[in-house]
Amino acid sequence: MSFSHAIALTESQPGHYAGQIAEGWDIGGNANGGYLLALAANGLRQHLGRPDPVSITAHYLRPGKVGAAAVHCETVKEGKRFATARATLEGPGGAVLSVLGTFGNLEDGTAGPTQVRLEPPALPAVEDCFPLGSGSGEGFAPSLMDRIDARLDPEDAGFRNGQSRGIPEMRGYFRLPDEDPCSVLGLLLGLDAFPPTIFNANLPVAWTPTVELTCHLRRRPAPGWLRARFVTRVISSGFLEEDGELWDSTGQLVAQSRQLALVPKVAAP
Amino acid sequence: MSFSHAIALTESQPGHYAGQIAEGWDIGGNANGGYLLALAANGLRQHLGRPDPVSITAHYLRPGKVGAAAVHCETVKEGKRFATARATLEGPGGAVLSVLGTFGNLEDGTAGPTQVRLEPPALPAVEDCFPLGSGSGEGFAPSLMDRIDARLDPEDAGFRNGQSRGIPEMRGYFRLPDEDPCSVLGLLLGLDAFPPTIFNANLPVAWTPTVELTCHLRRRPAPGWLRARFVTRVISSGFLEEDGELWDSTGQLVAQSRQLALVPKVAAP
Numbered sequence: 001m002s003f004s005h006a007i008a009l010t011e012s013q014p015g016h017y018a019g020q021i022a023e024g025w026d027i028g029g030n031a032n033g034g035y036l037l038a039l040a041a042n043g044l045r046q047h048l049g050r051p052d053p054v055s056i057t058a059h060y061l062r063p064g065k066v067g068a069a070a071v072h073c074e075t076v077k078e079g080k081r082f083a084t085a086r087a088t089l090e091g092p093g094g095a096v097l098s099v100l101g102t103f104g105n106l107e108d109g110t111a112g113p114t115q116v117r118l119e120p121p122a123l124p125a126v127e128d129c130f131p132l133g134s135g136s137g138e139g140f141a142p143s144l145m146d147r148i149d150a151r152l153d154p155e156d157a158g159f160r161n162g163q164s165r166g167i168p169e170m171r172g173y174f175r176l177p178d179e180d181p182c183s184v185l186g187l188l189l190g191l192d193a194f195p196p197t198i199f200n201a202n203l204p205v206a207w208t209p210t211v212e213l214t215c216h217l218r219r220r221p222a223p224g225w226l227r228a229r230f231v232t233r234v235i236s237s238g239f240l241e242e243d244g245e246l247w248d249s250t251g252q253l254v255a256q257s258r259q260l261a262l263v264p265k266v267a268a269p
Numbered sequence: 270m271s272f273s274h275a276i277a278l279t280e281s282q283p284g285h286y287a288g289q290i291a292e293g294w295d296i297g298g299n300a301n302g303g304y305l306l307a308l309a310a311n312g313l314r315q316h317l318g319r320p321d322p323v324s325i326t327a328h329y330l331r332p333g334k335v336g337a338a339a340v341h342c343e344t345v346k347e348g349k350r351f352a353t354a355r356a357t358l359e360g361p362g363g364a365v366l367s368v369l370g371t372f373g374n375l376e377d378g379t380a381g382p383t384q385v386r387l388e389p390p391a392l393p394a395v396e397d398c399f400p401l402g403s404g405s406g407e408g409f410a411p412s413l414m415d416r417i418d419a420r421l422d423p424e425d426a427g428f429r430n431g432q433s434r435g436i437p438e439m440r441g442y443f444r445l446p447d448e449d450p451c452s453v454l455g456l457l458l459g460l461d462a463f464p465p466t467i468f469n470a471n472l473p474v475a476w477t478p479t480v481e482l483t484c485h486l487r488r489r490p491a492p493g494w495l496r497a498r499f500v501t502r503v504i505s506s507g508f509l510e511e512d513g514e515l516w517d518s519t520g521q522l523v524a525q526s527r528q529l530a531l532v533p534k535v536a537a538p
Contacts, residue, residue, distance in 0.1 A: 054508075055481040055529045057326040059353045059371050061346045076357070076367045077330045082480070084328045084367055086355060088345070098345045098353055100369040102328050102480055106506075112532035113472040115437065115504040168384065203382040211351070211371055212324040214483050216529045218506040234522050235384040237375075237487040239323075241525055243512075253503050256510055258527050260324045260485045263381035 002180040003147065003189065006035065007042045009071060017043040017071040021064045021091045024143050031064035031091075032144045033210050034192025038185045040089040040099045043071025045185075048083045048103045052184050056101035057214040067092035076100075081108065106184065106219050120247035121171040121229040123153050129172055130157040132195075149175045150193055159199040168197035168232035173225045174246070184220050190228060191215050191244045191257040197232040198240065198263070208240060208261035215257045224249030238263055271449040272416065272458065275304065276311045278340060286312040286340040290333045290360045293412050300333035300360075301413045302479050303461025307454045309358040309368045312340030314454075317352045317372045321453050325370035326483040336361035345369075350377065375453065375488050389516035390440040390498040392422050398441055399426040401464075418444045419462055419497075428468040437466035437501035442494045443515070453489050459497060460484050460513045460526040466501040467509065467532070477509060477530035484526045493518030507532055 001022055009017035019042075025035040037058045045051055069091045076084040082104040089097040123129065129151035153171040158164055174190040176182045182190065191213075198208045227247040232240050244257035270291055278286035288311075294304040306327045314320055338360045345353040351373040358366040392398060398420035421441040427433055443459040445451045451459065460482075467477045496516040501509050513526035 055328070057369060057481070057483060059324070059345070059369060061353060076328070077364065084330060086367065086369070095346065098355065098369060100326060100328060100355070100367060112507050112534050113470075113474060113504065115470055115472060116502075117436075118502045167386075201384055203384060205382060212326070212483070212485075214326060214481070214527065216481075216508070216510060218508050233385075233387045234525075235382065236522055238381050239485070239487050241485060253505055256503075258483065265381050 003176050003186055004180050004183070007039045007185060009043055009046065011046065015047055015073045017046065019069050021066050021069045023066050024147055026066070026143050029065070032189070032192060033060060033213055034189040036064045036089060036097055037099070037192070037213060037215070038188040039069065040071050040087050040097050041101065041185055041188055043073050044085050044087050044099070044101055045103055047073035048075065048085055050083050050103035050105060052104060052106040052220070053215065053217055054082060054102050054104050055214065055216050056099065057212060058097045058099045059212050060210050061095050061098060062093060064096045065092045106217065116253070118245070120227045120251055123171060123173065123227060126151055126173050126225060128154065130154055144193065148189065148193055149177060156200055164200045164202045166200070166202040168201040168235065170194045170197055170200065170230040172228055174228050175225050181223055182221050182226065184217055187217055187221060187246055187255040188215055190226055190246050191255055194228060194230055197230050197242050201232070201235065203235070205263055208263055211260045211262060213257060213259040215255060217255045219252060219254050221248040221254045222250045226254070235263055272445050272455055273449050276308045276454060278312050278315065280315065284316055284342045286315065288338050290335050290338045292335050293416055295335070295412050301458070301461060302329060302482060303458040305333045305358060305366055306368070306461070306482060306484070307457040308338065309340050309356050309366050310370065310454055310457055312342055313354050313356050313368065313370055314372055316342035317344065317354055319352050319372035319374060321373060321375040321489070322484065322486055323351060323371050323373050324483065324485050325368065326481060327366045327368045328481050329479050330364050330367060331362060333365045334361045375486065385522070387514070389496045389520055392440060392442065392496060395420055395442050395494060397423065399423055413462065417458065417462055418446060425469055433469045433471045435469070435471040437470040437504065439463045439466055439469065439499040441497055443497050444494050450492055451490050451495065453486055456486055456490060456515055456524040457484055459495055459515050460524055463497060463499055466499050466511050470501070470504065472504070474532055477532055480529045480531060482526060482528040484524060486524045488521060488523050490517040490523045491519045495523070504532055
């Protein structure tokens with residue numbers, strides 16, 4: 001099932017949208033957080049009649065299981081350039097996400113002055129990067145990875161063989177299949193589709209549950225591969241932040257993200 | 270008026286809190302965004318009965334003017350360790366902030382493994398930094414700056430005399446007056462109390478209105494000065510991000526923030 005089908009919604013009554021947490025967008029049975037955010041955002045953009053999330057935040061309340069889903073939207077403010085609304089994504093068992101977002105039309109952007117102090121990640125050629133799908137026949141290959149096309153910089157892929165780089169970063173390429181090129185909502189998926197940075201931290205932590213994810217979208221992506229970089233700078237006090245960037249094929253920063261995740265105590269051996 | 274008085278609220282009915290957007294916490298007549306967020310957070314912590322925001326996001330809807338204020342709270346989820354709720358802060362004229370936050374008790378933190386790849390900013394001695402209050406008798410001295418104690422690294426203070434550093438950063442010290450030491454809600458103020466990074470970008474932009482501000486709080490601060498760093502890496506497509514950090518006197522990262530702000534087109538001369 002394509003991404004655009006997997007986030008499809010129909011209005012059941014004003015402000016309420018019905019759809020599915022679709023099969024095949026999960027990691028070990030729990031739907032990917034970026035996919036869930038895109039599903040909720042799809043409700044909000046229809047509700048507000050504005051195509052693009054500019055800033056959108058989700059708090060993760062429970063795992064998203066496959067099944068019937070509903071997005072309940074409530075307008076907070078209608079402005080001239082932007083509109084703000086909140087939403088709840090419900091899935092089997094109850095509320096999965098609580099979302100707050102401001103939407104607009106990124107093509108209306110007033111191109112102000114530019115100053116860029118970051119570069120897109122320097123990556124080897126796509127064919128020299130490590131495909132994350134199960135086609136690769138080994139290791140980290142959740143079901144999600146067969147729906148998208150994600151390739152990891154070999155420098156960041158050692159964790160798959162127990163040889164993590166020791167630096168909590170993940171860099172690589174991302175795209176959706178050709179028949180369903182990456183829309184602005186696809187960026188929300190891309191911002192949460194890579195393995196967690198903790199896998200490269202060389203710490204005895206197996207998973208870092210997301211408390212909250214915020215995505216800032218600056219422009220609609222040009223066709224082609226996106227370059228992605230995810231960086232964690234401080235793991236402390238039981239938390240970490242993970243900062244993401246997506247750059248399009250023209251070298252423009254199209255989206256940024258930051259998430260707060262929990263760093264569980266190391267399990268007793 | 271002290272910070273704790275300025276964010277004081279009384280419950281008017283379950284989930285609804287009454288207070289003031291207090292005088293003296295503004296910049297040119299509009300209340301500071303961190304102060305407004307702390308006011309809303311104070312309602313949420315009372316509503317949820319949990320002392321500390323862990324992750325809290327505000328979307329800025331209209332300027333906060335001095336006068337009667339109300340915080341309307343709605344629980345989204347009550348969990349064992351955390352609870353999530355949303356709130357609207359109303360001030361004179363209508364809704365000022367829409368807020369979504371997850372709260373808990375930071376002293377319950379499960380201290381997992383630690384890896385820190387950032388340092389607190391290296392600053393000159395406090396007495397060699399530039400006080401931002403009007404006591405300094407010149408330049409950038411909004412009313413807010415007399416309520417707090419903020420000192421700017423001289424390297425980042427040149428914008429006051431039209432000599433910006435050319436790098437959109439602000440570094441300095443922050444504290445609240447002795448009689449009202451910095452609580453965890455004071456961190457929300459500190460994360461938005463410095464001049465905007467754009468002042469040091471050497472670009473013809475006078476102001477960058479905040480669309481959204483997210484704060485992550487990791488621990489309650491130890492007494493003493495906080496060290497602050499605000500960095501903007503990408504100004505593009507009419508937007509910028511501003512990433513903030515606060516480090517306490519023991520060298521621990523206590524809070525991080527990211528805001529999305531608009532970069533207006535340069536005004537015609």
